[in-house]
Amino acid sequence: MLKQVYQFDEGNADMKDLLGGKGANLAEMTRLGLPVPPGFTITTEACMSFLNTTKELSDELKKEIDEHLSLLEKKTNKSFEGDKDLLLVSVRSGAKFSMPGMMDTILNLGLNDETVEQLASLTEDEAFAYDCYRRLLQMFGNVVFGIDMQYFENYLTFYKQKHGVKLDSDLTGDDLKSIVTEFKRIILEIKKKPFPQSAKEQLHLAIEAVFHSWNNERAHIYRELNRIPDDIGTAVNIQLMVFGNSGDTSGTGVAFTRNPATGENKLFGEYLINAQGEDVVAGIRTPEPIEKLKNDLPAVYEEFTRLAHLLEQHYRDMQDIEFTVEKGKLYILQTRNGKRTAQASVKIAVDLVEEGLIQEEDALMTLNPDMISHLLHPEFSKVALEKAVKVSDVGLPASPGSAVGKICFDAATAKEWAAQGEKVILMRQETSPEDIEGMVASEAIVTSRGGMTSHAAVVARGMGTCCVAGCSELEIDEFLKRVVYPGGQLNEGDVISVDGSNGVIYLGELEVEVTETSHYFDTVMAWAKKHARLDVRMNAETVSDIKTGLYFGADGIGLIRTEHMFFGAERLIQMRRFILSNSYIEREKALKVILDYQMDDFKEIFETLNDLPGVIRLLDPPLHEFMPTKEEDIVLLAQEMNVSKNEIERRLKELHEVNPMLGHRGCRLGMTYPELYIMQSEAIIRSAIEMKRETGLDVTPEIMIPLVGTTKELSELKEKIELYLDALMEEEDINVFYRIGTMIELPRACLIANQLAKTADFFSFGTNDLTQMTFGFSRDDAAKYINEYVSKGVLPVDPFQTIDKDGVGELIKTAVEKGRSTTPTIKIGVCGELGGDPTSIEFFDDINLDYVSCSPYRIPIAYIAAAQSTIRRASNNE
Amino acid sequence: MLKQVYQFDEGNADMKDLLGGKGANLAEMTRLGLPVPPGFTITTEACMSFLNTTKELSDELKKEIDEHLSLLEKKTNKSFEGDKDLLLVSVRSGAKFSMPGMMDTILNLGLNDETVEQLASLTEDEAFAYDCYRRLLQMFGNVVFGIDMQYFENYLTFYKQKHGVKLDSDLTGDDLKSIVTEFKRIILEIKKKPFPQSAKEQLHLAIEAVFHSWNNERAHIYRELNRIPDDIGTAVNIQLMVFGNSGDTSGTGVAFTRNPATGENKLFGEYLINAQGEDVVAGIRTPEPIEKLKNDLPAVYEEFTRLAHLLEQHYRDMQDIEFTVEKGKLYILQTRNGKRTAQASVKIAVDLVEEGLIQEEDALMTLNPDMISHLLHPEFSKVALEKAVKVSDVGLPASPGSAVGKICFDAATAKEWAAQGEKVILMRQETSPEDIEGMVASEAIVTSRGGMTSHAAVVARGMGTCCVAGCSELEIDEFLKRVVYPGGQLNEGDVISVDGSNGVIYLGELEVEVTETSHYFDTVMAWAKKHARLDVRMNAETVSDIKTGLYFGADGIGLIRTEHMFFGAERLIQMRRFILSNSYIEREKALKVILDYQMDDFKEIFETLNDLPGVIRLLDPPLHEFMPTKEEDIVLLAQEMNVSKNEIERRLKELHEVNPMLGHRGCRLGMTYPELYIMQSEAIIRSAIEMKRETGLDVTPEIMIPLVGTTKELSELKEKIELYLDALMEEEDINVFYRIGTMIELPRACLIANQLAKTADFFSFGTNDLTQMTFGFSRDDAAKYINEYVSKGVLPVDPFQTIDKDGVGELIKTAVEKGRSTTPTIKIGVCGELGGDPTSIEFFDDINLDYVSCSPYRIPIAYIAAAQSTIRRASNNE
Numbered sequence A, B: 001m002l003k004q005v006y007q008f009d010e011g012n013a014d015m016k017d018l019l020g021g022k023g024a025n026l027a028e029m030t031r032l033g034l035p036v037p038p039g040f041t042i043t044t045e046a047c048m049s050f051l052n053t054t055k056e057l058s059d060e061l062k063k064e065i066d067e068h069l070s071l072l073e074k075k076t077n078k079s080f081e082g083d084k085d086l087l088l089v090s091v092r093s094g095a096k097f098s099m100p101g102m103m104d105t106i107l108n109l110g111l112n113d114e115t116v117e118q119l120a121s122l123t124e125d126e127a128f129a130y131d132c133y134r135r136l137l138q139m140f141g142n143v144v145f146g147i148d149m150q151y152f153e154n155y156l157t158f159y160k161q162k163h164g165v166k167l168d169s170d171l172t173g174d175d176l177k178s179i180v181t182e183f184k185r186i187i188l189e190i191k192k193k194p195f196p197q198s199a200k201e202q203l204h205l206a207i208e209a210v211f212h213s214w215n216n217e218r219a220h221i222y223r224e225l226n227r228i229p230d231d232i233g234t235a236v237n238i239q240l241m242v243f244g245n246s247g248d249t250s251g252t253g254v255a256f257t258r259n260p261a262t263g264e265n266k267l268f269g270e271y272l273i274n275a276q277g278e279d280v281v282a283g284i285r286t287p288e289p290i291e292k293l294k295n296d297l298p299a300v301y302e303e304f305t306r307l308a309h310l311l312e313q314h315y316r317d318m319q320d321i322e323f324t325v326e327k328g329k330l331y332i333l334q335t336r337n338g339k340r341t342a343q344a345s346v347k348i349a350v351d352l353v354e355e356g357l358i359q360e361e362d363a364l365m366t367l368n369p370d371m372i373s374h375l376l377h378p379e380f381s382k383v384a385l386e387k388a389v390k391v392s393d394v395g396l397p398a399s400p401g402s403a404v405g406k407i408c409f410d411a412a413t414a415k416e417w418a419a420q421g422e423k424v425i426l427m428r429q430e431t432s433p434e435d436i437e438g439m440v441a442s443e444a445i446v447t448s449r450g451g452m453t454s455h456a457a458v459v460a461r462g463m464g465t466c467c468v469a470g471c472s473e474l475e476i477d478e479f480l481k482r483v484v485y486p487g488g489q490l491n492e493g494d495v496i497s498v499d500g501s502n503g504v505i506y507l508g509e510l511e512v513e514v515t516e517t518s519h520y521f522d523t524v525m526a527w528a529k530k531h532a533r534l535d536v537r538m539n540a541e542t543v544s545d546i547k548t549g550l551y552f553g554a555d556g557i558g559l560i561r562t563e564h565m566f567f568g569a570e571r572l573i574q575m576r577r578f579i580l581s582n583s584y585i586e587r588e589k590a591l592k593v594i595l596d597y598q599m600d601d602f603k604e605i606f607e608t609l610n611d612l613p614g615v616i617r618l619l620d621p622p623l624h625e626f627m628p629t630k631e632e633d634i635v636l637l638a639q640e641m642n643v644s645k646n647e648i649e650r651r652l653k654e655l656h657e658v659n660p661m662l663g664h665r666g667c668r669l670g671m672t673y674p675e676l677y678i679m680q681s682e683a684i685i686r687s688a689i690e691m692k693r694e695t696g697l698d699v700t701p702e703i704m705i706p707l708v709g710t711t712k713e714l715s716e717l718k719e720k721i722e723l724y725l726d727a728l729m730e731e732e733d734i735n736v737f738y739r740i741g742t743m744i745e746l747p748r749a750c751l752i753a754n755q756l757a758k759t760a761d762f763f764s765f766g767t768n769d770l771t772q773m774t775f776g777f778s779r780d781d782a783a784k785y786i787n788e789y790v791s792k793g794v795l796p797v798d799p800f801q802t803i804d805k806d807g808v809g810e811l812i813k814t815a816v817e818k819g820r821s822t823t824p825t826i827k828i829g830v831c832g833e834l835g836g837d838p839t840s841i842e843f844f845d846d847i848n849l850d851y852v853s854c855s856p857y858r859i860p861i862a863y864i865a866a867a868q869s870t871i872r873r874a875s876n877n878e
Helices: A013-031 A044-052 A059-076 A115-123 A126-143 A149-162 A173-191 A199-213 A217-226 A277-281 A290-296 A298-315 A342-354 A360-365 A369-376 A382-387 A411-419 A433-441 A455-463 A519-531 A543-551 A562-566 A569-580 A584-609 A631-641 A645-655 A667-672 A674-695 A711-732 A747-751 A753-759 A767-775 A779-792 A805-822 A838-846 A856-877 B013-031 B044-052 B059-076 B115-123 B126-143 B149-162 B173-191 B199-213 B217-226 B277-281 B290-296 B298-315 B342-354 B360-365 B369-376 B382-387 B411-419 B433-441 B455-463 B519-531 B543-551 B562-566 B569-580 B584-609 B631-641 B645-655 B667-672 B674-695 B711-732 B747-751 B753-759 B767-775 B779-792 B805-822 B838-846 B856-877
Strands: A005-007 A039-042 A089-095 A105-109 A234-240 A251-256 A268-273 A319-326 A329-337 A390-392 A396-399 A402-408 A424-428 A444-447 A466-469 A475-477 A482-485 A488-491 A495-499 A504-507 A535-539 A557-561 A614-617 A701-705 A739-744 A762-765 A827-830 A851-854 B005-007 B039-042 B089-095 B105-109 B234-240 B251-256 B268-273 B319-326 B329-337 B390-392 B396-399 B402-408 B424-428 B444-447 B466-469 B475-477 B482-485 B488-491 B495-499 B504-507 B535-539 B557-561 B614-617 B702-705 B739-744 B762-765 B827-830 B851-854
Touching: A005 A013, A005 A059, A013 A039, A013 A044, A013 A089, A013 A234, A013 A329, A039 A059, A039 A089, A044 A199, A044 A234, A059 A199, A059 A234, A089 A199, A105 A126, A105 A199, A115 A126, A126 A149, A126 A173, A126 A199, A149 A173, A199 A234, A217 A433, A251 A290, A268 A290, A290 A298, A298 A319, A298 A329, A342 A360, A342 A369, A342 A519, A360 A519, A360 A856, A369 A856, A396 A455, A402 A411, A402 A444, A411 A424, A411 A433, A424 A433, A433 A455, A444 A455, A455 A466, A466 A495, A519 A856, A535 A543, A535 A856, A543 A584, A543 A856, A557 A562, A557 A584, A557 A851, A562 A569, A562 A584, A569 A584, A569 A631, A569 A645, A584 A614, A584 A674, A631 A645, A667 A674, A667 A711, A667 B779, A674 A701, A674 A711, A701 A711, A701 A762, A711 A739, A711 A753, A739 A747, A739 A753, A747 A753, A747 A767, A747 A805, A747 B767, A747 B805, A753 A762, A753 A805, A762 A805, A767 A779, A767 A805, A767 B747, A767 B767, A779 B667, A805 A827, A805 B747, A838 A856, A851 A856, B005 B013, B005 B059, B013 B039, B013 B044, B013 B089, B013 B234, B013 B329, B039 B059, B044 B199, B044 B234, B059 B199, B059 B234, B089 B199, B105 B126, B105 B199, B115 B126, B126 B149, B126 B173, B126 B199, B149 B173, B199 B234, B217 B433, B251 B290, B268 B290, B290 B298, B298 B319, B298 B329, B342 B360, B342 B369, B342 B519, B360 B519, B360 B856, B369 B856, B396 B455, B402 B411, B402 B444, B411 B424, B411 B433, B424 B433, B433 B455, B444 B455, B455 B466, B466 B495, B519 B856, B535 B543, B535 B856, B543 B584, B543 B856, B557 B562, B557 B584, B557 B851, B562 B569, B562 B584, B569 B584, B569 B631, B569 B645, B584 B614, B584 B674, B631 B645, B667 B674, B667 B711, B674 B702, B674 B711, B702 B711, B702 B762, B711 B739, B711 B753, B739 B747, B739 B753, B747 B753, B747 B767, B747 B805, B753 B762, B753 B805, B762 B805, B767 B779, B767 B805, B805 B827, B838 B856, B851 B856
Parallel strands: A402 A424, A424 A444, A444 A466, A535 A557, A535 A851, A557 A614, A614 A701, A701 A739, A739 A762, A762 A827, A827 A851, B402 B424, B424 B444, B444 B466, B535 B557, B535 B851, B557 B614, B614 B702, B702 B739, B739 B762, B762 B827, B827 B851
Antiparallel strands: A005 A039, A039 A234, A089 A105, A089 A234, A251 A268, A251 A319, A319 A329, A390 A504, A396 A466, A402 A495, A475 A482, A482 A488, A495 A504, B005 B039, B039 B234, B089 B105, B089 B234, B251 B268, B251 B319, B319 B329, B390 B504, B396 B466, B402 B495, B475 B482, B482 B488, B495 B504
């Protein structure tokens, strides 16, 4: 029979699939000889088998658990249900991937009305024993019986107020006995069942609850957000309880081996004396910085420092370590690679390489490409800061970044406003897993309670969202939706500016500006560029955007959208003249004027690009996009053009389309008005000629024909343009090399790519249109139901943000295979928005595209993703 | 070296690829011992080699032609360039497929200023000799030198008027000498080159001209229309001239072995005494019916009758035979399978089978599926005919059918009006190949000159277009755009009604009604149904349409569009109530009312269908289609609904979509409003239950979910509907079997068909939407540029009318393969418009679909096409 339970000393770090991340870690730490409280792990397979069958613990599993319990009793010389020294355990979930705050934990399991007395007499501390019991009741009631935590919290608050008690630790044994009685009553009343007195029954129910929690909604959302599969399940870790709340030589804490916000190589963490672990993470009491432990418990501090270093060396990455001290004895409860800010991630990566601990490739793999963009986020401008009015500066800089937005006080509102396009800042006394969706939707998170490792801080750093935590001088009233600060009061909807790098909050909206990148960022980017097989180009047409892209190391431009160049006032008039005129000569005149403008545009672009390649897409949108729609604008245009208003309306009617996305656009325009495409091509080549003459620079323009669906569209337009350009170059007696390729953005283009590759000098995938056509989704209209689909799990991701491998991806793959079957060397890139998405970039790398192209600010992301993909493929091939 | 020239007696009927249809036929007839004037054929390969290389006759080819000329001289004991008895030849094109009127012919080749005198003295008929010469000059000038025929015709008319000559045959030798002189002057003046006096030079130029004519525009259009490939080329036939214009015992004619209009088994044709072949076909003189030949030349008539029968027996199909009589000797110039009307085609097919000449399969292969629909065309109603005013009843019933339309007098106008959706009737004195496009666009063709085998008549019958020819009492003025008839005058744009079955033309618009089908039609349809592997279903939802489809033998319904059922006044109100209400209860109430209506609809459909299957598509169009758009209608609706106008406008704005085709429709509606789909499914099953209870009939509804793009859309909706229906049937304590399948109409659905097939009980391809998405063409908008694309050859066919095999077809094939890879037995059909197109049906048969579905009137077409496909595949597999 399949082994479903492992003692910690039976496993190791490689068994994450089976034991989960936490279980494998506990096993590994045990193997390393660290002071880990003993225990055992129930496998993820047991979980999935449980969830896929009866959803009850099988007799076999129960038997195996019993055997391991006996082993644990022997190891600790304590007894779970007997009369020896009392064995209490914690029950914790632990999936393969870290899911902080998502899964549930129960401490002190094994206590009941009798053993609590035993614990009291063993520890000679009745208050401690009953505090343990009330915690068990509370967690068990919540996690296993699904009773809202508020019932317990409210009663505790009520009791303390009634008896004038300020801190939990001031409660006496008698106080806690009353509270325990009340908690048992709450359970009985709401659940209609008493709290189970049998330790084994507690354990079985707790294990079942952990298993079930794999499928709770929060877990689903987290997995969706982090693209973790639904079918891997969670392990359950049952571990000897050690008590950080056993008095003044006890305590509990969390520490990072390096600073997770800045990356500084210095132990960083917090602890609470006389407390259990949940107290630190939940942010209910504000903990002390780890350095102070040196004063409180110097031996423990020294030992912990040693072990922390040992763990970092062993795991070769910054560690996030949970520890507990029980009456002076240090226990390590957990270690994992620590979450960190983007800033910290690049510094740590560079430092670890410089320390010789890891290679560049390993360092690159520690980075989260999506987060890299946070390094490029704007900061408040110095000028703005000089005049700024502070709301508060006592908060903790929990997650860096600068954000401006309207405040709101609950997750639902945050989500709703964000969906309407508002920038929102979520303010809570403290956050909890229920707030996840609201946190995702917010620009920044501000809390009045909790420390650097509180829920808000950890989650915000994980998402790269700006966060100020524990800003204790704010009185946040979530019910009345207002916050009182030393200088006044803010209401829901008021605008503030938040600086997560120093924890300061300002009134109103501050101006922002772009930051300079750091040495660490530059180093990491140089590595990425070195290791990435894919080239990364930018989508850009303004000089300032192109400069930004070049600054980030772009290998050229993947998409220059020429239509943007037609919207200047004078050009627009000429374009409208072209559209409205019935005379060929008039139209030619209009084009001539546009040609001169376009030449200026292209020369500027070529000058900025220097010798890098640039793909120029010929006019794509339907003509009606250049026409006015409002009555008054039409009247104005009629006057300007000296034609009747009726005439313009007639033409507008003629141009109107029921489904413009599927209408007369792209190369279909070029087929109807070849003179338009020829004019653009002429402007491109004339600019290149002038560049060559003036500066000697040889540019090789790549002219791209959009929306091709048939071979003849491409071949006829290409031939027409070539004939014209060849004559032009002969006339000018100068030669400029250029390419003519096509955008692949229709399903049909993918299917006939073998034919298109005979004519096209290059391919570039337009993933936006291709996704629209493949799904039959109009981006303009579909946002509503796509969001609905993603949140309901009908679609795993928004296919406009991350490649739909089964559909769109399949077509792209087909096109690449067919195209290369005709012309093995044809250059193929992607210029649609997916070109800047890490998951999509991995896919494009896998199918051997030559480059991706994305907006300038996403170039660093694309490089990291591309480098990671190359490294991953190399390691898969080993 | 490759043999490029064949004497007629070297070939046979199987060599069509190489010798063309005409050449192979001449060879076959020669082989059969028929009196064919001797000659030789230059192969189609020689043509393509000529067109693909220098476009000049190679020395090798010239040498081979010379050798065959010498052979011909020997056979005929005449001399081409020497001084013996004069050898004159005809030069005719002849491609593999018959292309009447499309390619060019030159007669009397070999004559020059000297030999014309020789011919005059040989034949002792100067007028005859010079008439031959002027014909040569005219044809050569036109075909080889590209001089407009008008120059020659005008001069001839002018000369005759000036000299008071009425008929060509009244011209004297001197007259014709003058005319010849003038014709040579015309050639010299326009072409700046004299007419070549060397017979060989004439021959070489003529052959080149025939080769070139393969690529002229008319030939291209004809090939496009008839889907003949561009790369097969034409052969050239060089044949001894025989002279039908050698006096009163000479003549020329065309005859069919059976009546091509009715199918009657009786020789049918026309001839002209003392004329050359072109005179009959061109419709310049109105010829005599073939029976009269019995009086004019009884021996020739008897011989011709014998040979005609022999040819029909040999070719086992009705023959279209060209013959010439030279001084009492009969020559057969050409035979081919005769074009025929739909009516004739079914009668001939049935007769030939009954005569034991062919099998059912052969008979089916003689039919043109597209034409079959003409048999079902409406006729003028008896009531309307009683009151009708005749324009003329002297015309020939050249091609049957009844048509109503506006008259116009040139092809360009006909085409333009038709493109605007007008029904047009083209009136010409006579038609010519230049008119083809206008003829295609017209409902009927009327000419004032020419007979049953004139250009207009032949082409119209070929296209199945109604035609009245040779209506001599009409004075058609193409320049002034009017026609004078015995009772008055009609101008361009006036409406007439034309009956091609009896040659009568009526004033104004006559009411039409459907005809009963004939015994022949029924027989042919029974054969088709017997031989077709594919089932043929109908797209229908009204009882009258369903009855029509059943009458034509439909195997069930492939598409019931339920949205049509929502447009009745009361239903529309409820639908609008559903759309406008914010209250779930209100919406439920509205649906309840619609449910009752839908039940009536479905019961009626089930009753009519009896035990045949029917696919019911759940609601597909976006909700805004059910809403009013006009100001006044909105105001009215606001009153009816008792809501504010603003409220309706707000909702309209909410429902508005930029690209409705890619918007919130199909199953996306079902995902947002599952209650809609559940209501429809309930109506379907409740109707089936009532049917079962009332009549004992077991119907198996096939419920189809439209626009599925993801597996979850299908699985979630299917599960919801099944849960509901199962509960419903349990409550009703009765069981009805039903299927739930999906429409495959998005590219993505094709790509994930293997996943969809796990859930779907059946697939049905929606080719309209699939074509829209694959090409990125909106049907609403694209007509303009699709027509442009088809006429320019960018697209070979309109992909909404005939399957685009490379793109859409490839996706369909993929979907079938993927779907069957999961569920080999899954039933797959097609319900889009391509389901009624013969070429597409052949494709659907090839990829092994189970059925096609089309509009009721196309069912016979679909059956014939399906049967032909089955027969073709069987013969390919032999």
